[in-house]
Structures are given as structure tokens and as C-alpha cells.
Amino acid sequence: MHLLVLLITTFKLVCFNISTLISTPPNPSIFVKRNILILPTLLPTPKQNKKETFRMASQTIANHREGAEIFHGDDICKKKTIQMLEELGLPKGLLPLENIEEFGYNRAAGFIWLVQRKKKDHTFKKIKQVVSYGPEVTAFVEKGKLKKITGVKTREMMLWLTVVEVYIEDPSLRKITFKTGTGLSDSFACSAFELGE
Structure with a gap:
């Protein structure tokens, strides 16, 4: 249960920050593909x-x-x-x-x-x-x-x-x-x- 709560919280934070990440210069360790943010640890x-x-x-x-x-x-x-x-x-x-x-x-x-x-x-x-x-x-x-x-x-x-x-x-x-x-x-x-x- 704790794992699920942590994943949902992380997902909300990532979604909240997506617009900031897209508007900043590209970072080679972060990818945005089809409006989905993929962090390096999740690749x-x-x-x-x-x-x-x-x-x-x-x-x-x-x-x-x-x-x-x-x-x-x-x-x-x-x-x-x-x-x-x-x-x-x-x-x-x-x-x-x-x-x-x-x-x-x-x-x-x-x-x-x-x-x-x-x-x-x-x-x-x-x-x-x-x-x-x-x-x-x-x-x-x-x-x-x-x-x-x-x-x-x-x-x-x-x-x-x-x-x-x-x-x-x-x-x-x-x-x-x-x-x-x-x-x-x-x-x-x-x-x-x-x-x-």
C-alpha cells in the first residue's frame, strides 16, 4: 500500500512539473515522448x-x-x-x-x-x-x-x-x-x- 501511495505521489509531482520541463532547454537525461515524461531511473x-x-x-x-x-x-x-x-x-x-x-x-x-x-x-x-x-x-x-x-x-x-x-x-x-x-x-x-x- 505504501508503495502505491509513493508511486501516485511521484506521478503527481512529475505531472505538475511537466510544463516546466518542456519549456526549459532539453536535458539529455530526461525524455518527453508523446507527452509522457520518462525519467532515467525508469528507462x-x-x-x-x-x-x-x-x-x-x-x-x-x-x-x-x-x-x-x-x-x-x-x-x-x-x-x-x-x-x-x-x-x-x-x-x-x-x-x-x-x-x-x-x-x-x-x-x-x-x-x-x-x-x-x-x-x-x-x-x-x-x-x-x-x-x-x-x-x-x-x-x-x-x-x-x-x-x-x-x-x-x-x-x-x-x-x-x-x-x-x-x-x-x-x-x-x-x-x-x-x-x-x-x-x-x-x-x-x-x-x-x-x-x-
């Missing part, structure tokens, strides 16, 4: 950066293969993903990936990875939240927490924000918090992320 990531991020995730997986439990095939990978989430005290439907080719869990390093055939967008119906899961999803894990996550984004209004951490601070409250790369976070009821949601 899409260039393809080379996406490839670089993907390569870095693949390298991180390669570095943690030794000593990891590795499974192949959609059925067993889904089963192992659910077991891992249950073990960590996280909702079982948090990672609703499809066509999973590989699941790996290096317990010593606290590192997990999932490789699926292609990216998947999923809408969690109870909270009407769209989350995108890339072809590779990685995270460092500990009880009640996924951190340094790669491959997961959430949509807020028309922006895709990278999710970097998911955690349950107090299990008795049954609230799960999602933190984005911008430092903003939002909490939801854990029931919104159960299997089939």
Missing part, C-alpha cells in the same frame, strides 16, 4: 544489461553447483520447490513457476535456483498483484527469508520493479513483505501466496 534496461544480469545469475548457479541437491523435470522440481518453501516457513505458492527444467539447493551456502523454459507472469488473485518470474530465478535463503533474489519482478501501475528480498518478520502476524531494488517494500497476507492462488 528500460538495455538488452546488453539484461544479458549481463542473466549471465551473472548463470555464473552464480555454476559457482554453487558443487555440493548442491539438483533435480531435473517439472514434477520433481515443483515438489522440491514446495518442500523448500515449507522448510523455510514461507507460503507454498510463492514460486508458481511452470515447465521447470532444474531446481538446485546448496544447503551449505543457503542458495537455491530454478530454471524454467521461459519467463512466466503470474497474477496472485487475492491481492491482484502481477509478478514476473524470469527463465532463471535465484536466491539466498534462510528461515523465513529469500534474499539477493534475481529473476523476479513485480508490476506497480505501469512499472516493473525488481524484487530483491521476501521475508516474514513475525510468523504470528502471517504477513509477508516484498522489498524492491528501489528500497520500497510492501506487505501482504501470507494466504494470498498459498498453492493455487
Whole structure:
């Protein structure tokens, strides 16, 4: 909710200042296209950066293969993903990936990875939240927490924000918090992320 309020406030400020920006000399770091203001922090990531991020995730997986439990095939990978989430005290439907080719869990390093055939967008119906899961999803894990996550984004209004951490601070409250790369976070009821949601 706080994230939504912040985004709406930012949008209002940007709209208020659009006429000033258009009437001033052009600034190479700000673009106005079809009456839409695009700030540099909101520009899409260039393809080379996406490839670089993907390569870095693949390298991180390669570095943690030794000593990891590795499974192949959609059925067993889904089963192992659910077991891992249950073990960590996280909702079982948090990672609703499809066509999973590989699941790996290096317990010593606290590192997990999932490789699926292609990216998947999923809408969690109870909270009407769209989350995108890339072809590779990685995270460092500990009880009640996924951190340094790669491959997961959430949509807020028309922006895709990278999710970097998911955690349950107090299990008795049954609230799960999602933190984005911008430092903003939002909490939801854990029931919104159960299997089939």
C-alpha cells in the first residue's frame, strides 16, 4: 500500500512539473515522448544489461553447483520447490513457476535456483498483484527469508520493479513483505501466496 501511495505521489509531482520541463532547454537525461515524461531511473534496461544480469545469475548457479541437491523435470522440481518453501516457513505458492527444467539447493551456502523454459507472469488473485518470474530465478535463503533474489519482478501501475528480498518478520502476524531494488517494500497476507492462488 505504501508503495502505491509513493508511486501516485511521484506521478503527481512529475505531472505538475511537466510544463516546466518542456519549456526549459532539453536535458539529455530526461525524455518527453508523446507527452509522457520518462525519467532515467525508469528507462528500460538495455538488452546488453539484461544479458549481463542473466549471465551473472548463470555464473552464480555454476559457482554453487558443487555440493548442491539438483533435480531435473517439472514434477520433481515443483515438489522440491514446495518442500523448500515449507522448510523455510514461507507460503507454498510463492514460486508458481511452470515447465521447470532444474531446481538446485546448496544447503551449505543457503542458495537455491530454478530454471524454467521461459519467463512466466503470474497474477496472485487475492491481492491482484502481477509478478514476473524470469527463465532463471535465484536466491539466498534462510528461515523465513529469500534474499539477493534475481529473476523476479513485480508490476506497480505501469512499472516493473525488481524484487530483491521476501521475508516474514513475525510468523504470528502471517504477513509477508516484498522489498524492491528501489528500497520500497510492501506487505501482504501470507494466504494470498498459498498453492493455487
